[in-house]
Amino acid sequence: xxxxxxxxxxxxxxxxxxxxxxxxxxxxxxxxxxxxxxxxxxxxxxxxxxxxxxxxxxxxxxxxxxxxxxxxxxxxxxxxxxxxxxxxxxxxxxxxxxxxxxxxxxxxxxxxxxxxxxxxxxxxxxxxxxxxxxxxxxxxxxxxxxxxxxxxxxxxxxxxxxxxxxxxxxxxxxxxxxxxxxxxxxxx
Amino acid sequence: xxxxxxxxxxxxxxxxxxxxxxxxxxxxxxxxxxxxxxxxxxxxxxxxxxxxxxxxxxxxxxxxxxxxxxxxxxxxxxxxxxxxxxxxxxxxxxxxxxxxxxxxxxxxxxxxxxxxxxxxxxxxxxxxxxxxxxxxxxxxxxxxxxxxxxxxxxxxxxxxxxxxxxxx
Numbered sequence: 001x002x003x004x005x006x007x008x009x010x011x012x013x014x015x016x017x018x019x020x021x022x023x024x025x026x027x028x029x030x031x032x033x034x035x036x037x038x039x040x041x042x043x044x045x046x047x048x049x050x051x052x053x054x055x056x057x058x059x060x061x062x063x064x065x066x067x068x069x070x071x072x073x074x075x076x077x078x079x080x081x082x083x084x085x086x087x088x089x090x091x092x093x094x095x096x097x098x099x100x101x102x103x104x105x106x107x108x109x110x111x112x113x114x115x116x117x118x119x120x121x122x123x124x125x126x127x128x129x130x131x132x133x134x135x136x137x138x139x140x141x142x143x144x145x146x147x148x149x150x151x152x153x154x155x156x157x158x159x160x161x162x163x164x165x166x167x168x169x170x171x172x173x174x175x176x177x178x179x180x181x182x183x184x185x186x187x188x
Numbered sequence: 189x190x191x192x193x194x195x196x197x198x199x200x201x202x203x204x205x206x207x208x209x210x211x212x213x214x215x216x217x218x219x220x221x222x223x224x225x226x227x228x229x230x231x232x233x234x235x236x237x238x239x240x241x242x243x244x245x246x247x248x249x250x251x252x253x254x255x256x257x258x259x260x261x262x263x264x265x266x267x268x269x270x271x272x273x274x275x276x277x278x279x280x281x282x283x284x285x286x287x288x289x290x291x292x293x294x295x296x297x298x299x300x301x302x303x304x305x306x307x308x309x310x311x312x313x314x315x316x317x318x319x320x321x322x323x324x325x326x327x328x329x330x331x332x333x334x335x336x337x338x339x340x341x342x343x344x345x346x347x348x349x350x351x352x353x354x355x356x
Contacts, residue, residue, distance in 0.1 A: 025249045030241040047244045124235045143236040168197040174232045
């Protein structure tokens with residue numbers, strides 16, 4: 001049962017085997033949760049949005065086009081639900097061009113203490129959490145979900161070149177921070 | 189070739205053309221400064237690749253499935269209630285119509301010693317209905333129709349709410 005493709009599971013659920021939806025949940029919950037935690041900066045909100053996204057996906061399964069990729073379709077639901085949650089909390093939302101043009105400077109805006117630097121695994125987590133929403137979303141989808149820039153552009157409804165701008169800018173900021181804090185060797 | 193962060197990122201993702209690739213590799217061998225920047229970028233890439241996935245709480249899957257099952261059974265029970273109410277309404281309507289039909293047939297049978305005629309029954313039934321609607325029973329019919337409208341409206345808006353929540 002675990003070796004079924006996403007499409008086979010979806011067809012089974014549509015035929016009435018509701019319990020098969022649990023396989024899809026188990027398949028995607030960790031990756032989506034990792035992304036949501038970085039977008040929402042809060043574990044409880046991340047879990048609430050993830051649950052809502054799975055419920056939305058379940059009730060919209062009939063509208064899923066079989067020629068599309070389930071992961072891209074599902075991440076779009078997750079991303080949009082997260083953005084709605086963020087805008088509901090009146091946080092700053094970064095949309096396509098505004099986020100790309102926006103200047104953010106991690107290097108000068110944050111000083112890490114020695115304790116934070118000592119925990120190298122946690123250090124990179126802190127760095128990502130300091131990134132703006134759209135940057136964190138691109139990094140999460142690219143690294144945790146192994147999605148291509150084309151797939152990410154579909155999820156976020158922005159151009160592929162803008163996805164690359166966000167990806168490169170995020171990496172460069174993290175690189176500068178590592179260099180500033182002399183952490184390159186420690187992380188490696 | 190000017191070596192900027194964009195070129196280094198494209199090199200990391202294997203997106204450089206052969207000319208750019210050869211040029212950059214030559215510079216990486218000859219320039220310690222460029223090599224240092226590239227190494228730092230590789231470190232970031234590796235660190236990001238090594239980040240472990242995080243998981244939601246232990247009972248997450250069963251909690252979502254419980255919500256799905258709960259909603260389905262709620263909607264099933266709403267359907268059962270709807271069928272039950274519609275059934276009661278139907279039986280009541282049949283009983284009321286039957287009562288007046290029997291009453292009409294009896295009245296027509298008493299007033300005529302001849303063999304009963306279907307058109308006479310029909311005329312008599314229609315005139316009885318007209319009499320009912322034009323007298324005191326009109327308020328009863330109004331209340332009956334209002335009740336049906338209220339019950340139908342309740343189910344309609346409940347379903348609409350349910351659809352709206354998950355079609356966004």
